[in-house]
Amino acid sequence: MLVPIVAKPGTSRRNLTGSWRTMQKPHFLQQNCIACRRCLLICPEGCIEGDKKNTYHTDYDYCKGCGNCVAICPKDDIEMVPEETEL
Amino acid sequence: MKEFIEGSAAIARTIKMCKPGVISAYPITPQTHIGENLVQFIANGEMECQFVNAESEHSSASIILGVSAVGVRAYNSTSSQGLLLMAEVLYSIAGMRFPLVITCANRAVSSPINIWNDQQDSVTLRDSGWIQFYAENNQEACDLHIQAYRIAEDQNISLPVMVCVDGYILTHAVEVVNLPDQEQVDGFLPPLKPLHVLDPQDPVSMGVLYDPSSYMETRYAIQETMSEALELIPRVASEFKEMFGRESGGLIQEYRTSDADKVIVAMGSVVSTVKEVVDEMRGEGEKVGAIKVITHRPLPSQALYDSLKDVPEIAVLDKSISLGAAGPLHMDLKYTFQGKNVSPKISGFVAGLGGRDITRDSIREIFDRLSGEQINCQFVNLDVEQMVNAT
Amino acid sequence: MATKHLLASGHTACAGCGQAIAARLVVDAAGSDVIIANSTGCLEVFSNIYPRTAWEVPWIHSLFENPASVASGIEAGLRSLGKLDNVRVIAQGGDGSSADIGFQAISGMFERGHDILYVCYDNGAYMNTGVQRSSQTPFDASTTTTPSGKKSFGKKMPKKDLALIFAAHGIPYSATASVAFPTDVQRKVKRALDIRGPKYLQIFVPCPLGWRHDPALTYDIARLAVETGLFPVIEYRDGELASVRKIDAPKPVEEYLKPQGRFRHLFSAPGGEEEIEKIQAIADANIRKFNMVKERPKKEEKMPELKKFTLEKLAKCDGKEGRPAYVAYKGKVYDVSKNNLWSDGDHMGMHEAGRDLTADMEDAPHGEDNMLDMPVVGELEG
Numbered sequence: 001m002l003v004p005i006v007a008k009p010g011t012s013r014r015n016l017t018g019s020w021r022t023m024q025k026p027h028f029l030q031q032n033c034i035a036c037r038r039c040l041l042i043c044p045e046g047c048i049e050g051d052k053k054n055t056y057h058t059d060y061d062y063c064k065g066c067g068n069c070v071a072i073c074p075k076d077d078i079e080m081v082p083e084e085t086e087l
Numbered sequence: 088m089k090e091f092i093e094g095s096a097a098i099a100r101t102i103k104m105c106k107p108g109v110i111s112a113y114p115i116t117p118q119t120h121i122g123e124n125l126v127q128f129i130a131n132g133e134m135e136c137q138f139v140n141a142e143s144e145h146s147s148a149s150i151i152l153g154v155s156a157v158g159v160r161a162y163n164s165t166s167s168q169g170l171l172l173m174a175e176v177l178y179s180i181a182g183m184r185f186p187l188v189i190t191c192a193n194r195a196v197s198s199p200i201n202i203w204n205d206q207q208d209s210v211t212l213r214d215s216g217w218i219q220f221y222a223e224n225n226q227e228a229c230d231l232h233i234q235a236y237r238i239a240e241d242q243n244i245s246l247p248v249m250v251c252v253d254g255y256i257l258t259h260a261v262e263v264v265n266l267p268d269q270e271q272v273d274g275f276l277p278p279l280k281p282l283h284v285l286d287p288q289d290p291v292s293m294g295v296l297y298d299p300s301s302y303m304e305t306r307y308a309i310q311e312t313m314s315e316a317l318e319l320i321p322r323v324a325s326e327f328k329e330m331f332g333r334e335s336g337g338l339i340q341e342y343r344t345s346d347a348d349k350v351i352v353a354m355g356s357v358v359s360t361v362k363e364v365v366d367e368m369r370g371e372g373e374k375v376g377a378i379k380v381i382t383h384r385p386l387p388s389q390a391l392y393d394s395l396k397d398v399p400e401i402a403v404l405d406k407s408i409s410l411g412a413a414g415p416l417h418m419d420l421k422y423t424f425q426g427k428n429v430s431p432k433i434s435g436f437v438a439g440l441g442g443r444d445i446t447r448d449s450i451r452e453i454f455d456r457l458s459g460e461q462i463n464c465q466f467v468n469l470d471v472e473q474m475v476n477a478t
Numbered sequence: 479m480a481t482k483h484l485l486a487s488g489h490t491a492c493a494g495c496g497q498a499i500a501a502r503l504v505v506d507a508a509g510s511d512v513i514i515a516n517s518t519g520c521l522e523v524f525s526n527i528y529p530r531t532a533w534e535v536p537w538i539h540s541l542f543e544n545p546a547s548v549a550s551g552i553e554a555g556l557r558s559l560g561k562l563d564n565v566r567v568i569a570q571g572g573d574g575s576s577a578d579i580g581f582q583a584i585s586g587m588f589e590r591g592h593d594i595l596y597v598c599y600d601n602g603a604y605m606n607t608g609v610q611r612s613s614q615t616p617f618d619a620s621t622t623t624t625p626s627g628k629k630s631f632g633k634k635m636p637k638k639d640l641a642l643i644f645a646a647h648g649i650p651y652s653a654t655a656s657v658a659f660p661t662d663v664q665r666k667v668k669r670a671l672d673i674r675g676p677k678y679l680q681i682f683v684p685c686p687l688g689w690r691h692d693p694a695l696t697y698d699i700a701r702l703a704v705e706t707g708l709f710p711v712i713e714y715r716d717g718e719l720a721s722v723r724k725i726d727a728p729k730p731v732e733e734y735l736k737p738q739g740r741f742r743h744l745f746s747a748p749g750g751e752e753e754i755e756k757i758q759a760i761a762d763a764n765i766r767k768f769n770m771v772k773e774r775p776k777k778e779e780k781m782p783e784l785k786k787f788t789l790e791k792l793a794k795c796d797g798k799e800g801r802p803a804y805v806a807y808k809g810k811v812y813d814v815s816k817n818n819l820w821s822d823g824d825h826m827g828m829h830e831a832g833r834d835l836t837a838d839m840e841d842a843p844h845g846e847d848n849m850l851d852m853p854v855v856g857e858l859e860g
Contacts, residue, residue, distance in 0.1 A: 001311035002245065003304050004529070005184060006283050006291040012488035012525070012532035020493065036843035041660035042697055044491055044498035046483035062487035066494035066686075067694030074843035080694075108558035109551065137554045141547065142586030149544035149583070153515065153551020156538050159558045161551070179540045285536035285552065287511045287565055292531035294539035301528050 017045065021065040024080045027087055030054040032075040039069035039078060089265045094225040094257045097264045098164075098190060099124030101229040103134055104272040105188075105236050108159035111139040111150040115169040116202045117254040118192035122164060144169035148176035148189075155185035156293060158284040160236070164190035166254055168197060170208045174215070180247050181216030181309065183294060184282060186239035187247040188232060193355065193406075194254040195441040203442020204254045206355060206406040210383075210415050216309045218248040218316055219384040220336070221354040225264050227381075228252045230335035233267070234323050236276055244316055245282050246309065253356040253406075255442070267331055275330050313385035320382055338387035340379040341394050343369060347376030349457045350395060352420060353404040354380045357438070357445050361404070364450040375454055380416065388423040395424075400432050400457040404467075406439045413437075413464040434462035443468060482534070484510060489532040491524040494693025496683030496700065497572070497599045498524070499657045504568070504597055504681070507664035508671060510535055511564055513556075515549040517571030517580055518542040520606040521599060543580035545569040546587040546596060553592045562593060566671050570597040573614035574604040576680075577640055588647040588676045595670045595677045598640065601685040609688040613638040616708070617760060618753050619740045621688075626743035631753050636760060641680055645714035649676040653713040656682040658700035659723070661826070662711070665818075682709045690739020702734035707761035710768050721818065724772040726847070728765055731758045772851060785856035787811045789834065792858070796832030797823020803831035804856075807839065807849045811856040819848075834858065 028039075035053045047063055050056030058069070070078045081087070092100070099121050102110075110129075112122040126138045141147030144165050151161040165173065170191055180187055191209045195201040209219060218238065222228035228250065235248035252258060283291055297305060317338065324337035334340075342362050344350050351361050358379040368375045378394055380387070395401055405414025412418065417435030424433060436453055439445045449467050456462060484505040491498035501521050505514065513536045516522050522539045525532045540548050549569035556562040569587070571580060576598035584596055603621050604610040611621040617636040620626040624633040645652035650673050655663045663681055670677040684700050686693040703709040704723065708731060711723035732754060735741040744750040744757075765771060787795075787804070792811065797803025803815040803823040814820040814831055823831035829838055839846055 001308045001315065002184070002243075002282065003308040005182075005295075005305060006293050007295045007526055007529050007531035009290045009292070009531065009534045010486045011530040012486050014530060015488035015490070017488055017490070034841045034843065038660065038843060040481065041503065041664075042499060042657070044493070044495045044502075044696075045487045045489075046481075046485065046502050047487045049481055059487065064493035066696070067692075068494055068499075068697045071694060071697045109554040111551065111554075135558075137558060139550060139554050140590065142582060142589070145544065146547035146550075146583050146586055149540060149547035150551035150554070152540055152544075153538075153548035153553075154555040154558075155551075156548070157513070157552050157555035157559065159555040161555075175541060176544065183540070285513045285538055287513065287536055290510075290534060290536040292526050292533050292537045292539075295526045295528045295531055296523055297528045 016061045018061045018063055021063065021083055023065065023083055024067070025060060025063060025065050025083050026058055026067065026069050026078050027081045027085070028057045029077045029079065030056070031077060033077045034075055036074060038072045038074065042068050042072045044068070089263055091261060092264050093120065093259060093261050094228060094252065095120035095259070096124050097225050097229050097266065098232060098252070099128070100266055101232050102162050103128050104267065104269050105233060105276060106160065107136055107162040109137045109139060109151070109154040110162045111141045111147040112163050113141050113144045113147045113165065113169060115144070115166050117194060117258050118164050118166045118190065120258065121190060121192070144173040145176060148173035148180070151187055152176060152180050152183070152185060155187050155281070156285050158279065158281040160279045161187055162189065163187070164192065166192040167194035167208045170212065171196060174212060177212055177217060177247070178215050182305065184245040185247060186245050186279070186281070188235045188239055189247070189249055190232070191249050191251045192254040192258045193251050201441040204256050205440045205442065206251065207440070209249060209251045210407040212249065213384050213415065216246060217384065218246055218382070219251060220248065220382055221251045221380065222257060223356060223358045223379055225257055225260065225262050227335050228257055229264055229266065230327065230331070233272060233275060234327055234336045237323050238316065238319055240279050241319060242280065242282065244312055244319060246312055246316065251355065256356045265333070271330055275327070317385050317387060336381060338382045338390045339394065340381060342377040342379065344376035344378060344394055344398065346374055347398055348374045349400045349402070349454050350376045350378055350398045351402045351404055351450065351453060352378040352380060352416065354383060354416060355406065357404060357406065360445060360447060361450055364447050364454070368451070368454065373454070383416070386419050391420065391423050392427065395431065396427070396429050398431055402434050402436055402453050402457055404436050404438055404453065408437045408440070408464070417464070432457065432461040435464050436462070436467050437464060438467035484534040485525065486532045486534060488530070489525050490527070491520070492687050492693065494686045494696045496657050496685060496696050497521050497601060499660070499696070500599055500663060500681045500683045501525070503657070503660055503663045504570070504667050505535060507667035508566060508568060512566045512568055513552055514538070515545040515552060515567070515569045517545040517575035518606070519572040519575055521570070521572065523606055542575055544583055545571050545575065546580060546583035549594050550587045550590065550592050553594050567594045568597060569594055570599065572605065573598055573600045573602060574612045577613045577638060584644070585647065588644060588649050588678070591676055593674050593676070595667070595679065598678070598680040599683050600680050601683045601688060603685070603688050605685050605688045614640070617757060618744060620743060621740070626747070631743065631747070631749070641678065641712065641714060644678040645717050647676070648717065649678060650716055651713070652678040654680045654682070654709070654711050656700050656704055656709060656711055657684070658697060658704055659711070662723070666713070688740070691737050695737055699734065699737060702729060705729045706731045706734045707765040707770055708734060710764050710770065712768060719768070722768045722770055725770055726772055728761065728771065731761050784854070786859045787856045788859050792834070793832045796830065805831050805849070806834040806858045807836050807846070809858050810854050811858060812849060812852040813855045814852055817852060
């Protein structure tokens with residue numbers, strides 16, 4: 001008798017960790033962004049995406065609101081705003 | 088072909104024919120010759136195999152776990168302290184359903200340190216989910232390894248198998264062994280087709296966290312598989328007989344038990360001595376017999392019950408002890424008979440610990456003692472003088 | 479553009495987890511032709527819970543102290559199958575597994591010379607079991623098994639130098655990195671995986687929960703660890719020190735210690751100041767040992783007669799096919815070939831050598847010092 005003992009790749013995506021946020025979330029201003037990609041690299045959730053300048057944004061389904069993207073952005077183009085803020 | 092060969096060397100030759108892709112082992116007396124023989128074959132270019140010189144048994148067991156995870160056949164052998172050191176890895180291997188085969192050359196466990204034979208080491212791992220076989224002689228030792236790979240790798244089983252051989256008594260004995268041909272082994276062992284493999288083409292995560300909502304089912308699955316193994320093991324033994332022409336392996340072997348009044352049940356090389364005493368006593372008109380337990384896990388309860396249900400007096404000879412309780416095989420027999428219509432006397436004897444010789448006289452004495460009261464746990468052949476000053 | 483990370487979102491790491499950042503950087507840099515053997519620990523626990531896993535590559539976890547041995551078996555098995563040329567093997571774990579309980583297995587793996595990269599995620603304690611000390615816990619840090627109290631300032635011993643210990647095994651590559659410099663982490667992973675043989679990489683990863691700091695400060699604290707000299711970012715190649723990440727002006731260790739609750743007792747307890755001085759001494763010793771402070775050419779030094787470059791001539795120095803890699807900035811021509819971040823005349827996949835990059839500096843995430851620090855080989859004509 002065998003029961004499953006392995007897990008299939010990427011199935012963690014079913015778990016929407018955005019629900020962890022309570023107080024604040026990042027707002028990507030997309031004004032002075034130089035597409036250095038540092039926000040994408042530093043995000044612990046890997047949920048920031050972008051390509052050319054001023055296209056970087058996060059996936060609020062997964063963003064836990066840690067704020068490290070704000071800290072690393074060399075152009076101060078990301079800011080933390082209250083969770084309720086309409087974006 | 089028959090050869091006059093040391094037990095360890097015979098096992099090594101057999102493993103060579105089973106064609107593992109990787110072997111990893113760590114030296115420990117008295118099994119070291121097995122690994123040394125194998126690595127010499129590799130050094131001579133006689134085996135397509137890598138030998139990974141692990142820096143401990145915990146690592147050697149983990150290494151073969153990794154080998155099995157990529158779908159390659161592997162092998163390891165150890166004893167005593169080495170087996171205990173790799174204990175958590177053995178549980179991990181069984182839980183992850185890797186079809187590995189290892190040899191345990193049975194040796195007493197410290198402390199005190201003692202390098203001679205008893206079965207405490209492998210018996211300590213009987214809860215681990217490994218299938219466990221005990222060889223009576225070197226012929227059976229070799230044959231059981233071949234059957235072990237076949238059973239482990241069966242896609243319905245996919246459980247690891249431990250072949251236990253009494254240290255020194257078998258590993259270092261030089262006797263006649265009929266070693267099979269490579270063609271016979273190739274015909275008997277199909278190539279390994281694992282359940283899951285680590286492969287970038289089809290990635291999976293193995294060894295994932297299972298919380299209380301999912302862990303128990305994995306243990307139940309192993310328990311069920313052990314029952315399925317009880318069916319498969321005798322079938323494989325029959326197929327083995329067809330291919331290789333001799334009886335070897337299986338669940339238990341009956342020796343002159345059909346009309347016996349008294350039977351001794353034991354595992355491993357001591358069964359040979361019991362058989363000799365049985366023959367002697369039969370010659371004197373005594374109706375005695377022996378049962379060799381070849382498969383200890385899964386426990387062949389039904390087979391034992393069927394063989395022994397008409398025997399009024401049974402002795403179980405354990406070469407180990409669950410300290411604070413009794414001999415493990417003895418307790419297994421009691422479990423087998425509890426609640427059945429018949430209730431024979433089942434006495435338990437602990438003998439041969441730390442390599443203490445088990446003599447024919449001791450065996451006779453056990454048969455004689457069976458006429459009296461049921462015995463729960465009696466140590467055989469203790470040196471009374473040594474214990475005079477014990478508090 | 480959707481980036482497919484090989485450690486997917488939806489894992490249950492704490493917000494701001496340094497190890498989550500590093501683990502994703504590592505697996506993304508390694509690519510999908512990789513097999514990972516992971517130890518028990520935070521990473522293992524937060525990256526999967528049946529039936530979900532965040533891993534997009536083949537991954538195995540067995541026990542706490544055996545990823546190195548499991549990986550050794552995987553590597554041997556792959557060699558047996560003839561697949562080792564196309565698949566890379568990584569063994570990884572936290573500092574608890576790597577430095578302590580699993581140390582023997584790593585030593586054995588390296589001594590045997592397996593073709594495996596070992597990655598140690600160093601957050602300085604056994605975090606998964608609740609912040610107990612490891613041999614990587616820094617001096618005077620408070621953990622649950624080295625707590626600060628009336629008679630204790632926390633851990634009495636400094637960090638054991640793992641990169642050096644493993645370099646001493648004779649492996650071709652042993653290095654440290656930090657999540658403060660994510661591209662450096664990825665570059666080092668790629669560099670390591672290009673080497674056939676045993677490799678070691680230790681990545682500094684802050685832990686907001688264990689270190690008791692604001693999750694938003696993970697990046698900043700990681701930077702401060704390097705900028706104070708407390709965590710040297712270095713590479714050993716074949717046993718010799720091959721690179722050191724230099725710092726401009728070392729920051730005082732207080733800046734690093736202050737935001738972390740695990741060092742709070744140093745700022746409140748009597749005798750704390752002396753302890754901070756001891757930590758400063760550790761930082762200073764590192765700075766001296768690795769010659770960590772950047773050297774600036776003194777302004778009074780007379781610059782030698784400079785070679786003249788036309789744009790045409792400069793264009794030939796593009797760093798390709800063995801040619802030198804030169805870049806012009808504000809009229810001077812700099813030699814970028816020996817710089818870590820320039821490879822075959824390419825910088826970050828965004829800039830090329832052989833050109834005047836003065837205008838591009840505006841868009842850079844760094845200042846002009848990075849350019850000014852490089853050797854001048856001439857000046858631009860016209």
